[in-house]
Amino acid sequence: MKTLIQKIHIEADYSFACRTYRTPDFETAWHKHVECELILITAGNGTALIGDHIGDYMEGDVFLLNMNLPHWFRKSKNEDIGSAIVVHFKKDFWGEKFLNLPELATIARVLQNENTGIQLTGELQKEIAQFLRRMEQTAGFDRIQLLLTSLQCIGESSEQNIITTAFDGVSSKEENSIIEAVMEYSFKNFLNPISLKEIAAIANMSISTFCRFFKKNIKKSYFDFLKEIRVSHACKLLRESDTPVLAVCYHCGYNSWSHFSKQFKAVKKASPLQYRKQYRVGGKL
The missing domain is CATH 1.10.10.60 (Homeodomain-like)
Structure with a gap:
């Protein structure tokens, strides 16, 4: 069995990870990590287990999972291809005091609650999906700007469902x-x-x-x-x-x-x- 704690690899030229995970790398069983996760499902469907939430997922779905939230995107069929663009970032990767800036209060609120997961809906889902596709192909300042813009849009929108809150998962x-x-x-x-x-x-x-x-x-x-x-x-x-x-x-x-x-x-x-x-x-x- 895989350990619960997943180590996220971040390339030397970047401050956070954004990459596509495609079968067989898509298949990661019940796990958590200290990074927040913004994920766009790009292929496949199945059951999403996120904290105490159990629901289906499909192509085009977008989720924001806060740090230390156990999750598992389990395919409907083993022979299917699963794929997702996944952003992993630590809350303080831009510096300990960055999110204390008054201009970033909306983003700080989005990230303040550990163990919380949301699913985006409507036009917000489509907008963030576009940002994630661009982010994967972008480097430098534009990459960070796209992440900040994504989080700002999420914080300003009501097109989202809170699917789990304050979930304290297994530790051993x-x-x-x-x-x-x-x-x-x-x-x-x-x-x-x-x-x-x-x-x-x-x-x-x-x-x-x-x-x-x-x-x-x-x-x-x-x-x-x-x-x-x-x-x-x-x-x-x-x-x-x-x-x-x-x-x-x-x-x-x-x-x-x-x-x-x-x-x-x-x-x-x-x-x-x-x-x-x-x-x-x-x-x-």
Whole structure:
């Protein structure tokens, strides 16, 4: 298993990193780093695990992850190509007092909360995506200016969703290995019933110890985690196929339509049919 702490390489001629990560470099399991991360998905789709958030991601999505926020962009299929333009920067790379300047108050507010993640929406998402594409091809002062402009635009806009806040993730390599093993098993088997006894055995723990461990580290119960994986898969089917809504229920590990519909609404704040209709009109729930 990979260690939780990822070391970000920054070239000697730059003060922060901006590069494309493409399969196989795109595949980095549950991890965190001291750098903030601004990421544009340029290919592939799957499930985004960001702090205690579980949701789907697709080409064109843009996320801003503050420092020390555990995350994992997991592809839908192993054979798919994943790719993203990723900016990694430390809050103080421009000097300890730079963000104290009154002119930078908006940017300072964007970066002040550790362990916070946001997803950009609407025109802001498109604008920042363009900045990131230019940033990767730019050097010198213009590169820093593009990053500052991106953060300023994010701070001034309401076109964003806060997806996780104040998430304090696991800290030890041993705990991280257990979390990765549990996640891997869950993603491979979520279409089938999974009991607490079964998943606790993967962690080599008693049921009660596992429940406390998982809630402590992921900030939700295991069955809530499993529910969000299944709903994320349902969203993909509702968006990308013409599978009847009733059949989607049975393709996502549920045996009861009423139970599926209730759990879907709890996560997406809309029924499966409403989700499909709104998405095809052009919105994204």
